[in-house]
Amino acid sequence: MSSPVTVWRHHKNIKNYLGQTGKIIVWTKVYIAPAGFEHEAPYPVAIVQFKDGMRMPLQLVEYNEKHLKPNQKIITVVRKLGKVKLDEVIEYGIKAKPI
Amino acid sequence: MRIKVAGVGLTKFGELWDKSLLDLGLEASLDAIKDSGIDKNTIDAVFVGNMLIGKIAGQDHLGPVISSSLGLNCASFRIEGACASGGLAVHLSLQGILAGTYKNVLVVGAEKMTDAPSSQITWALMGASSSKERKAGLTFPALYALMAQAHMQKYGTTREHLAHVSVKNHYHASLNKKAHYPYEITAEKVLNSSLISYPITLFDSSPITDGAGAVILSGDDSSKGVYITGSAVASDTIDLANRSSLTELKATQLAAKAALKQAGAEISDIKVCEVHDCFTIAEIMAMEDLGFCPKGEGGKYITKGHTRLGGKLPVNTSGGLKACGHPVGATGVKQIIEITEQLRKNAGSRQVKDANIGLTQNVGGTGATVVVHVLQI
Numbered sequence: 148m149s150s151p152v153t154v155w156r157h158h159k160n161i162k163n164y165l166g167q168t169g170k171i172i173v174w175t176k177v178y179i180a181p182a183g184f185e186h187e188a189p190y191p192v193a194i195v196q197f198k199d200g201m202r203m204p205l206q207l208v209e210y211n212e213k214h215l216k217p218n219q220k221i222i223t224v225v226r227k228l229g230k231v232k233l234d235e236v237i238e239y240g241i242k243a244k245p246i
Numbered sequence: 247m248r249i250k251v252a253g254v255g256l257t258k259f260g261e262l263w264d265k266s267l268l269d270l271g272l273e274a275s276l277d278a279i280k281d282s283g284i285d286k287n288t289i290d291a292v293f294v295g296n297m298l299i300g301k302i303a304g305q306d307h308l309g310p311v312i313s314s315s316l317g318l319n320c321a322s323f324r325i326e327g328a329c330a331s332g333g334l335a336v337h338l339s340l341q342g343i344l345a346g347t348y349k350n351v352l353v354v355g356a357e358k359m360t361d362a363p364s365s366q367i368t369w370a371l372m373g374a375s376s377s378k379e380r381k382a383g384l385t386f387p388a389l390y391a392l393m394a395q396a397h398m399q400k401y402g403t404t405r406e407h408l409a410h411v412s413v414k415n416h417y418h419a420s421l422n423k424k425a426h427y428p429y430e431i432t433a434e435k436v437l438n439s440s441l442i443s444y445p446i447t448l449f450d451s452s453p454i455t456d457g458a459g460a461v462i463l464s465g466d467d468s469s470k471g472v473y474i475t476g477s478a479v480a481s482d483t484i485d486l487a488n489r490s491s492l493t494e495l496k497a498t499q500l501a502a503k504a505a506l507k508q509a510g511a512e513i514s515d516i517k518v519c520e521v522h523d524c525f526t527i528a529e530i531m532a533m534e535d536l537g538f539c540p541k542g543e544g545g546k547y548i549t550k551g552h553t554r555l556g557g558k559l560p561v562n563t564s565g566g567l568k569a570c571g572h573p574v575g576a577t578g579v580k581q582i583i584e585i586t587e588q589l590r591k592n593a594g595s596r597q598v599k600d601a602n603i604g605l606t607q608n609v610g611g612t613g614a615t616v617v618v619h620v621l622q623i
Contacts, residue, residue, distance in 0.1 A: 172396075172492070173492060174395065175392050175395060175443050175444050175445075175446075176441075176443065176444045177383060177384070177388045178442055178443060178444070179368070179387065179442045179443070180383060180385070181368050181369055181383065181384075182365045182366070182369045185365075187383065189441075192383055192384055192388060192392075194392060194486070194487045201488070202488050204378055204382040204384055204392075204485075204487050206382050229383070240381050
């Protein structure tokens with residue numbers, strides 16, 4: 148769980164990554180998840196490369212198995228990160244959706 | 247460089263529920279002091295390698311925790327560099343001796359991991375990664391799984407190649423009474439064990455382990471024995487994604503080159519080594535990055551048996567991180583101890599014939615820190 152001010156600072160950067168297209172370089176599927184992500188396991192995570200050459204690790208959403216391959220095209224979207232308790236600030240971040 | 251490994255001490259590795267971090271650190275330290283034959287009051291400094299105890303037990307300021315329990319008032323330090331904490335502690339202690347500040351130092355690597363639930367350990371270990379990696383839901387098995395996938399795509403490495411690393415290291419551990427898992431396993435068992443992060447399975451992964459190791463290092467080079475003749479550290483990006491290559495650790499290549507140069511040795515001179523097999527793919531990449539085989543050939547090199555006891559280059563005779571265990575702050579020190587025992591010809595049924603020069607490779611994170619040591623008689 149991040150502090151509210153950390154979440155606020157992180158949210159200001161989301162727009163810099165939103166709506167970018169790129170491709171999967173490598174992927175894995177996480178079966179044993181870290182705290183806060185257990186409810187989503189198993190879930191795929193990929194290193195994606197954007198058109199400007201920058202690479203980033205991103206969780207894949209709205210995928211099916213045929214999308215788990217190198218060179219699969221993706222677009223970045225905003226989604227909730229991890230699981231939060233009722234009294235915690237909801238943190239959002241960038242994930243990747245196959246296109 | 248010529249710094250003597252004057253004494254070594256190593257606890258049993260495993261789930262040691264009846265022992266605290268301090269119990270383990272003191273046991274290893276007292277054994278190392280006894281082995282060295284020095285008066286403990288001649289120790290000028292204590293360096294403690296540890297990664298997790300502040301996060302999982304709230305105990306920081308670990309240097310004086312160990313030194314004061316030994317009845318010492320000398321300089322004492324806690325060194326943290328993720329899973330390379332132990333190797334870094336050895337490296338930094340050597341700088342103190344080389345500078346002339348200290349003559350005799352005690353280096354302790356210690357970790358107490360099984361007091362905490364595995365989810366807390368997984369979270370704590372991810373402190374060695376980048377914030378982007380944590381926000382993506384990655385774990386260390388997943389980060390190494392990404393490297394394994396890249397290696398498979400580029401070089402045709404297979405899951406069977408990965409499994410043979412585990413099989414070989416469990417065989418070595420079966421000969422080591424201090425190993426966490428002193429028994430053999432089959433490739434089928436590795437391949438059929440539960441997935442942690444595809445393609446990394448449970449038996450491709452090092453365990454959560456308690457344990458400690460300690461060495462007495464001395465600037466007194468007037469007698470025969472085992473000497474550290476090369477010690478180098480290199481670093482790389484904390485974030486795996488933007489490395490120039492996902493299939494090699496540049497920091498391993500740089501640290502090995504520098505350490506071998508200090509030692510006046512070539513990689514072909516090495517007779518035995520301990521490398522950082524936190525996951526099976528890591529040992530395959532280590533073989534390639536250290537220069538024991540061409541890039542992309544690591545899986546085949548290990549599967550052919552070259553790195554098994556009796557082969558041309560036995561690797562991880564202790565059982566490695568995979569089967570001897572991986573108490574993260576202790577690992578780099580344990581590697582020094584295993585090579586010292588090999589060069590002293592004290593390794594019993596694990597003994598490598600004609601071992602006169604050895605190497606250790608200790609990795610922090612996904613290769614953001616790498617420490618390489620060369621030891622000789």
